[in-house]
Amino acid sequence: MPKLSVAALLATTALGLGAPVLAATPATPAKNPDARAAATEARMTDDERFSLLSGIMPVAFPGMAAVTIPPGVKPSAGYVPGVPRLGVPALRETDASLGVSNVMQMRPGDVATALPSGLSLAASFNPDLAYRGGAMVGGEARAKGFNVLLAGGMNLTRDPRNGRNFEYLGEDPLLAGVLAGESIRGVQSQGVISTIKHFALNAQETLRMTVDARIDPAAHRESDLLAFEIGIERGQPGSVMCAYNQVNGAYACGNDPLLNGVLKGDWAYKGWVMSDWGAVHDVGYFAAGLDQQSGSQLDKARFFDGPLKAEVAAGRVSKARVSDAVRRVLRSIYAVGADWEPVDTAIDYAANGQVAREAATQGVVLLKNDGALPLAASAKSILVVGGYADAGVMSGGGSSQVSPVGGQATYIPSGGPGFMEVLGRQVIVPSSPLRALRKALPDAKVSFDSGYAPEAAVLAAAKADVVVVFATQWQSEGVDSGSLTLANGQDALIAAVAKANPNVVVVLETGNPVAMPWLGEVKAVVEAWYPGQEGGAAIADVLTGAVSPSGRLPMTFPKSLAQTPHPVLAGYGAPEGTALAVDYKEGAEVGYRWLAAKGETPLFAFGHGLSYTRFEHGAPALAASGKSVTAKFSVANVGARAGADVPQLYLVSAAGKPLKRLAGFSRVDLKPGETREVSVTVDPRLLANWRDDKWRIAGGAYRFALGRSAEDLGAPVEVVLKAAAW
Numbered sequence: 001m002p003k004l005s006v007a008a009l010l011a012t013t014a015l016g017l018g019a020p021v022l023a024a025t026p027a028t029p030a031k032n033p034d035a036r037a038a039a040t041e042a043r044m045t046d047d048e049r050f051s052l053l054s055g056i057m058p059v060a061f062p063g064m065a066a067v068t069i070p071p072g073v074k075p076s077a078g079y080v081p082g083v084p085r086l087g088v089p090a091l092r093e094t095d096a097s098l099g100v101s102n103v104m105q106m107r108p109g110d111v112a113t114a115l116p117s118g119l120s121l122a123a124s125f126n127p128d129l130a131y132r133g134g135a136m137v138g139g140e141a142r143a144k145g146f147n148v149l150l151a152g153g154m155n156l157t158r159d160p161r162n163g164r165n166f167e168y169l170g171e172d173p174l175l176a177g178v179l180a181g182e183s184i185r186g187v188q189s190q191g192v193i194s195t196i197k198h199f200a201l202n203a204q205e206t207l208r209m210t211v212d213a214r215i216d217p218a219a220h221r222e223s224d225l226l227a228f229e230i231g232i233e234r235g236q237p238g239s240v241m242c243a244y245n246q247v248n249g250a251y252a253c254g255n256d257p258l259l260n261g262v263l264k265g266d267w268a269y270k271g272w273v274m275s276d277w278g279a280v281h282d283v284g285y286f287a288a289g290l291d292q293q294s295g296s297q298l299d300k301a302r303f304f305d306g307p308l309k310a311e312v313a314a315g316r317v318s319k320a321r322v323s324d325a326v327r328r329v330l331r332s333i334y335a336v337g338a339d340w341e342p343v344d345t346a347i348d349y350a351a352n353g354q355v356a357r358e359a360a361t362q363g364v365v366l367l368k369n370d371g372a373l374p375l376a377a378s379a380k381s382i383l384v385v386g387g388y389a390d391a392g393v394m395s396g397g398g399s400s401q402v403s404p405v406g407g408q409a410t411y412i413p414s415g416g417p418g419f420m421e422v423l424g425r426q427v428i429v430p431s432s433p434l435r436a437l438r439k440a441l442p443d444a445k446v447s448f449d450s451g452y453a454p455e456a457a458v459l460a461a462a463k464a465d466v467v468v469v470f471a472t473q474w475q476s477e478g479v480d481s482g483s484l485t486l487a488n489g490q491d492a493l494i495a496a497v498a499k500a501n502p503n504v505v506v507v508l509e510t511g512n513p514v515a516m517p518w519l520g521e522v523k524a525v526v527e528a529w530y531p532g533q534e535g536g537a538a539i540a541d542v543l544t545g546a547v548s549p550s551g552r553l554p555m556t557f558p559k560s561l562a563q564t565p566h567p568v569l570a571g572y573g574a575p576e577g578t579a580l581a582v583d584y585k586e587g588a589e590v591g592y593r594w595l596a597a598k599g600e601t602p603l604f605a606f607g608h609g610l611s612y613t614r615f616e617h618g619a620p621a622l623a624a625s626g627k628s629v630t631a632k633f634s635v636a637n638v639g640a641r642a643g644a645d646v647p648q649l650y651l652v653s654a655a656g657k658p659l660k661r662l663a664g665f666s667r668v669d670l671k672p673g674e675t676r677e678v679s680v681t682v683d684p685r686l687l688a689n690w691r692d693d694k695w696r697i698a699g700g701a702y703r704f705a706l707g708r709s710a711e712d713l714g715a716p717v718e719v720v721l722k723a724a725a726w
C-alpha cells in the first residue's frame with residue numbers, strides 16, 4: 001500500500017465544486033517591478049500585508065481542518081487572497097510541470113494536456129522543447145484562471161527508487177538546471193508565475209516529512225544547489241518552494257543557511273519563498289527566510305497570521321522583514337505580469353496535443369537494438385503483450401497527476417483504505433500503443449495478449465514474427481519503490497516470451513531505472529518513461545521507424561543497487577514520523593560521477609541512447625578565455641536516415657585530478673549526409689569547486705572528452721586554465 005504522509009494525502013485530495021473553463025487577457029510584465037512593488041507595499045495596511053503571507057488549499061475535504069473558501073474560488077492546490085483595492089490579484093495556484101493537474105477530479109471533468117514525465121523531457125536534452133512545453137502548460141493554466149503554476153520540480157536523482165524521480169529532470173546539475181530554467185521561462189511567458197522546487201535535497205519520499213538530509217555544504221553547492229542556481233538564473237522563477245525534509249539539521253522551510261544564506265544572500269534571489277503543503281512547523285521559519293505559508297490548514301497553525309502578528313507586536317520580528325516578504329510576492333507578480341483577471345477562453349487541445357506528441361517522441365530512449373528495430377516491413381504478424389497497451393500508457397501518481405484530454409483510459413487499483421483507494425490508482429492515459437501500431441502498420445496482423453496468463457502469451461508468441469512486450473512500473477509521490485524489480489511477474493513474462501520467440505522487443509514505461517534480468521534474451525529495449533497523452537503514437541513512431549529515436553538517458557541505469565551510494569533505502573518500511581538521518585556521503589559525486597569515482601560500469605550509462613542512423617563527431621577544438629572554455633566540433637549524420645544526435649562534452653580531469661562532469665551538450669537535428677558545426681561553452685562553475693565561500697578554479701591542465709554517453713567517450717583534449725576565484 002502506498003505510504004503517503006497525511007499532509008501529502010490532504011494536499012492531493014479534494015471534493016469537486018465544479019467550475020467553468022476560464023482563460024485570460026494578455027499580461028504585461030512591469031518594467032520596474034521592484035519600484036512598483038515598493039510603492040504598492042507602502043500603501044498597504046498591516047492586515048493587507050499579512051493577508052499575502054499565508055494561503056489555503058481551497059478544497060473541502062472531510063477530516064481536514066475547516067477552512068473558508070471564498071465564493072467563486074476554484075478547487076485547486078492553493079489560494080492566497082489579493083488586495084483588490086490596490087489591484088493586487090489573488091494567487092490562484094495549481095500543480096504542476098507535466099500539465100495542469102486535477103488530482104482526484106477536484107474540478108470534475110476538467111481535463112488538461114498531459115505531457116510526458118519530467119524524465120522523458122530530460123531525455124530529450126532539448127532546452128527549446130522544455131520552453132515550449134512550459135509555455136503550453138502555462139497557457140493552459142492561464143486559460144483555466146490560474147496565475148501560479150507549482151512547476152519546476154528538479155530534485156537531482158540520488159536514489160533510483162525515489163517515487164518522484166519521474167517528475168524531475170535526472171541526475172546531472174547542468175541538464176536539470178538548464179531544462180528547469182527553460183521550462184520555467186516558458187510558463188512565465190504566459191503571465192503565470194512558476195515555482196522551482198523542492199528546495200532542497202528532497203531526494204527520497206520515504207519519511208520525507210522527518211528525514212534529515214545531511215551533506216557537506218560545499219558538495220551541496222556543487223550538485224543539487226548548482227542545479228537550482230542554474231535553473232533560477234535561466235528561468236527567473238517568481239517563487240521557490242522549500243521542501244518537506246530537513247537539510248543538515250534544520251527543516252528546509254526554516255533553514256536560515258539555505259534560505260537567507262544561499263538563496264537570498266549569495267544568489268540575491270528577489271522572488272518569494274513559499275512552503276510546501278504541510279511543511280511549516282513553527283512561526284520562526286519567517287525569520288529563517290520563508291515568506292509565505294502555503295495550504296495553511298495542513299499545518300498545526302496558521303503560523304504566518306496570528307502567531308506572526310504576535311511576533312511582530314512583541315518586537316521579535318521587524319516590520320521591515322514583513323515588508324520585505326510582501327514586496328517579494330508583489331515583485332514577482334509584476335515581473336511576470338501575473339496581475340490579470342481570469343476571462344473565459346477555449347483551449348486548443350489539438351495544437352497542445354502536438355507539443356505532447358513531440359515531447360514524447362523526443363524522450364524515447366532506444367537502449368538496445370540487435371537489429372529488431374525499426375520493425376521490419378516483412379513482419380506480417382506482430383504480437384503485442386502486456387502493459388495495458390490496448391488501453392493506453394502508464395502515468396505517475398501524486399500532486400502532478402493530470403486528468404488527460406479524453407479522460408483516463410482506465411486505472412489499476414493499488415489498494416489502500418479510504419482516500420488511498422483513489423490516490424493509489426495507477427492511471428492509464430488514453431493513447432494506446434496497440435491502436436497506434438495497428439494504424440501505422442495496416443498490412444500487418446497486430447494482435448494483443450494482456451500477459452496475465454504467461455502460458456497463453458507464450459503460445460501466441462511462438463506463432464508471431466515479432467513480439468513487443470510492454471512492461472510498466474508505477475511510481476508516485478509519497479512512495480518509493482523497494483527495489484529495481486518490475487512488479488507483478490513481468491520479468492518472468494518477458495523471459496518466457498523470449499524463450500518462445502527470437503524477435504522480442506521490450507518497451508518500458510517506467511518512472512525509474514529497472515533491473516533487466518532478461519536483457520541478453522531480447523533483441524531490443526526501448527525506454528518510453530511515462531510518455532503522456534500522445535505516448536502510444538510516439539512509441540509507434542519509434543517502433544515503426546517513422547521517427548529515429550533520439551532520447552538519451554538522464555540518469556544512470558545501474559546493474560544493481562550495490563552500484564549506488566545507498567544500496568539500502570534508509571527508513572523504508574518505517575512508520576511515518578520516524579526520525580531519520582540520511583548521510584549523502586557521495587556529496588557532489590551523484591549518478592554517473594559516483595560510478596566513475598568507483599570505476600564501475602553501469603547497465604546503461606547516463607547519456608546513452610541509440611539511433612537508427614549513425615553520427616560521427618569531429619575532434620573538439622578547445623579555446624580558453626578567462627574562466628570559460630569553448631569547445632567547437634563537427635557532428636555528421638553518416639547514416640541513411642534523418643535523426644537527432646546529442647553530443648556530450650565531459651570534463652574528465654581538472655588540474656591533474658580525474659573526475660567526470662557533463663560540461664556541455666547540444667541536440668542537433670541532421671538529415672542524412674548533413675554535417676553541422678557545434679559550439680559548446682562551458683559554465684565556469686563546472687570547472688570549479690566550491691571552497692571557503694567561493695568558486696575556485698585551480699590553475700593547470702583541464703581535459704575534456706566528447707562522447708555519446710558518460711561511458712562512451714572520444715579521445716581527451718586538453719586546455720590550460722589560470723587559477724581563478726569568484
Ligand code: BGC
Nearest residue numbers: 008011077095150276277399
Ligand atoms: C507536493 C508539492 C505540490 C503541493 C501542492 C505537495 O504535496 O510536494 O510538489 O506542489 O503538494 O499540491
